[in-house]
Amino acid sequence: MAADTAISMAGVARRFVTPTGTISALENFSLDIAPGEFCAIVGPTGCGKSTTLGLIAGLAKPQDGNVSLFGAPVAGIDPRVGFVFQQDALFPWRNVLSNVCAGPLFRGTPKAEAERQARDWLQRVGLAAFETSFPHQLSGGMKKRVALAQTFINGPKILLMDEPFSALDVQTRELMQEELLALWEQNRAAVLFVTHDLDEAILLADKVAVLTSRPARVKSVYKIDLPRPRNVADLRYDPAFITIARRLADELKEEVMKARMPPAPITKQVAV
Amino acid sequence: MTRAYRYKIIFYRFLVLLVVLGSWEGSTRFGLLDPFFFGQPSGIAVRLYTWTTQGTAIGPLWLQVWVTLYEATLGFFIGSALGIVCGIILGRNQFLADIFSIYIKIANSIPRVVLGSIFIISLGLGIWSKVALAVVLVFFVVFANAFQGVREADRAIIANARILGASNWQITTGVVIPSALTWILASLHVSFGFALIGAIVGEFLGAKQGMGLLIANAQGTFDSNGVFAAMILVAVVALVMEALLTFIENRLISWRPEVVRAE
Numbered sequence: 001m002a003a004d005t006a007i008s009m010a011g012v013a014r015r016f017v018t019p020t021g022t023i024s025a026l027e028n029f030s031l032d033i034a035p036g037e038f039c040a041i042v043g044p045t046g047c048g049k050s051t052t053l054g055l056i057a058g059l060a061k062p063q064d065g066n067v068s069l070f071g072a073p074v075a076g077i078d079p080r081v082g083f084v085f086q087q088d089a090l091f092p093w094r095n096v097l098s099n100v101c102a103g104p105l106f107r108g109t110p111k112a113e114a115e116r117q118a119r120d121w122l123q124r125v126g127l128a129a130f131e132t133s134f135p136h137q138l139s140g141g142m143k144k145r146v147a148l149a150q151t152f153i154n155g156p157k158i159l160l161m162d163e164p165f166s167a168l169d170v171q172t173r174e175l176m177q178e179e180l181l182a183l184w185e186q187n188r189a190a191v192l193f194v195t196h197d198l199d200e201a202i203l204l205a206d207k208v209a210v211l212t213s214r215p216a217r218v219k220s221v222y223k224i225d226l227p228r229p230r231n232v233a234d235l236r237y238d239p240a241f242i243t244i245a246r247r248l249a250d251e252l253k254e255e256v257m258k259a260r261m262p263p264a265p266i267t268k269q270v271a272v
Numbered sequence: 273m274t275r276a277y278r279y280k281i282i283f284y285r286f287l288v289l290l291v292v293l294g295s296w297e298g299s300t301r302f303g304l305l306d307p308f309f310f311g312q313p314s315g316i317a318v319r320l321y322t323w324t325t326q327g328t329a330i331g332p333l334w335l336q337v338w339v340t341l342y343e344a345t346l347g348f349f350i351g352s353a354l355g356i357v358c359g360i361i362l363g364r365n366q367f368l369a370d371i372f373s374i375y376i377k378i379a380n381s382i383p384r385v386v387l388g389s390i391f392i393i394s395l396g397l398g399i400w401s402k403v404a405l406a407v408v409l410v411f412f413v414v415f416a417n418a419f420q421g422v423r424e425a426d427r428a429i430i431a432n433a434r435i436l437g438a439s440n441w442q443i444t445t446g447v448v449i450p451s452a453l454t455w456i457l458a459s460l461h462v463s464f465g466f467a468l469i470g471a472i473v474g475e476f477l478g479a480k481q482g483m484g485l486l487i488a489n490a491q492g493t494f495d496s497n498g499v500f501a502a503m504i505l506v507a508v509v510a511l512v513m514e515a516l517l518t519f520i521e522n523r524l525i526s527w528r529p530e531v532v533r534a535e
Contacts, residue, residue, distance in 0.1 A: 059431055077434055089432035093450040093525070106437035106446075154436065 005071070006158055006190030007033040007056055012065035013215075014051050025051040027215035029065070035157070038184065038191040040201035041218075042248075043211030044256045049194040050086070052216070053160045056192065057083050069158060079107070082156030082189070084147055086163040090135040096122065096146055097131035103154040121149040125179065141172040145179065152183055159189040163196065177204060177232045185229060198252055202244055203232050210251050213258045222248060311496035319501040328486055333505075340471050340483040341509055343399050347406020348467035352414045354407070355463075356456055359418025363452070364444055369419075376415070384408050385473055392478045402479065406470030410463040414456065421455030422448050457521045464513050468506060 012029040015022050025048035033039045043049055054060040055067050058077040067074045069081070090099050100118035105111065122128050125145040135143055144164060151159065164180075165173045181204065184191065195201050201208045205224055212219045226240060235241050293313045300307040307315060323333045330336065362369040387408055391401040425448045433447045475484025483502055490498030 057431075057435055059434070079437060081435060083432065083435040085428050085432060087428050089426075089428040091429060091433075091447065091450070093453075102433070102438075102446075103436040106433070106439070106442055150436065 004034065005032045006035040006037070006069065007031070007192060008066070008068045008071075009052070009056070010066045010068075012055065012062045012067060014048070014055060014060065014062050024215035026055075026062070027217060029217055031209055031218050031221075033190050033192060035070075035190050036188045038193065038204060038206045039209060040193045040195055040205035040207075041209045041211055042195055042198055042201045042252060043216060044213045044252075044258075045196060047211050047214050047255075048216035049196075049211065050162050053083070053162050053192065053194060056158070057081055057160055078158070079154075080157040082151040082154055082159045084144075084151050084159070084161045084164040086166060088135070088143055088147075090143060090146055090150070092135050095132050095134050096127060096138070099135065099146055100149045100153055103150060107154070117153055118149070121153045124183070125149045139172075140168050141176060144168065144176050148176075148180065148183060152187060155187070156189050159184070159187075159191045161191065161193045163194055165200070166196070173200075174232055180204070181230060181232070198248055199236070199245060202226075202241060202248065203230065203235055208248060210248065210255065213255050219255065220251065307496075308494065309496060311500045315497040316500045316504070319495075319497045320504070323501065329489055330481065330485060336481060336483050336486050337505060337509065339399065339481045340402075340468070340475065340506075343402040343471040343474070343482065344406055344464070344467040344509075345513075346399075347403045347470055348410055348464050350403070351407040351410025351467065352456075352460055352463060355411045355414025355459075356418045358411075359415045359420075359456075360422055360444065360449065360452070363419045363422025364448060376412075380412055380416075384412070385469075388470075388474050388477045391474065397478050397480055401477075402471045402474030402482070402484075405474040406467040409466040409470040413463045413466055414459045417455045417459030418452055421452030424455070425451040453525060457517075457524065461514065461517055461521075464517060465510055468510055472506065 009029055009031045012026055013024065014026040014029075015024045017023075029048075029052065031039075031041075041049055041052065051060070055062050056069070056074065058074050058081070069078055091102065094102065097115065097118050100121055101111075101114040104114035104117055109117070119128065119131065122131055125148055127142060127145055127149070130138065130142065135146070138146065147164070161180075165176050168176060177200065191205075193201070193204060198208075202224055208222045208224060210219045210222070211217065222244070224244060226235060226238070226244075296305075296310075297313045299305045300310065300312045327333060328336060362372060385405070388401070388405045391404040395401040395404055429451070430443060430447055433443050438446060471482065472484035472487070475482035476488050479485045483506055487499055487502045490496075490502060
């Protein structure tokens, strides 16, 4: 386990006990991500992608194997980690500014300074005019921008993203992908981006890990050698992109077919 | 809702009231119901009038209303404060919840109004026996809601707060309590009614003043109009407090999206 990896997972297993027996979400799961590397993981629905993020974030513990951040094993929640959730996880009773302030305030930054930083981040995500709005008054895309600002304000060295854009419409999703890449170019955290959208994975990432159906293992890892900075809208029609997408699609399809076969009930586990 | 529709509704509401009161009054006048046992709307109105102008048999009317309101309000505040605190503590602490859940179930299943007798014996005929009964009635309603509200707090939001750097205490005060607030406030609505019941039943069992004593007195003198008159006064008090609580609730959760209300 080298110290030059940002995230290192070695032989990790995570199992859930359910009334119908033990379900294995991850088994012998190994993956390394270098500092500043953008890694996407794709796999069939319910294969344990979210579980993986929970283990890295310190929200849950593995039964087997090691999860390390910058060479040190994960013990609880690490302040260097940022997490963007699939569902809406903003604080509905706080306005936009106060939502973005939350991280620094929790970490003891004085209020005036936290608000100054939050305004700066709202500026960057283009929501400066909405600081007094409440989350329920915003569109899906705007909420995601707030969530990004809320996460980036803490200056994470490791960024975990759990299908963050899956609930957005296609156009908004593309805008948010651009937005994310622009923010990440400045921050250069190691990213683990979970998605079931293969195109999204290829457009954003330096490498894409394809997972097997449950129990999840890394089936194969692909380097994506598309140049940066990337323009998501144009890249989508680039022949190089299309070639990669086709190859990975075949690979993923195989796993999706396998995932369909066993009739075992899949219960969504929330790793808290 | 159009203006015309609103007027139409108001008109029909009055019509219903008129029909009910009219047939009550009519059947007592034409001998279908005996006004001695069932009261009479006109008699109730007269009773309310004499009470306000000449006072009741146990003292001025405003004093009776005030005493009951005072007991109920005091019981309401103490009971809901205890309920909220206990609900949040047990909601956040699985260990304590496991220990106490059985006792709370048992306590919840006994008819708590009976405790009124104990309180009269131990705390006397003054206001504290009524306050105590109101506290007990309010506590369980608020506790159950606060507990549930804490348990229902969105797990994703809690996980988000933890990763953003919140300590356990910050999660309790900054995430769990605000999200349980909707539940707690909903229970406060119901529980003021319970506080009133506690105060009145307490006065019923033994008191020197209050609406409950007024009702008990009216019952003792076979004054059915008096019972109804007191009932109406209690209803007015309850409705005024309900309106006040709604006002406070709307101020406290202004972040909530506008919900379509039944009324």
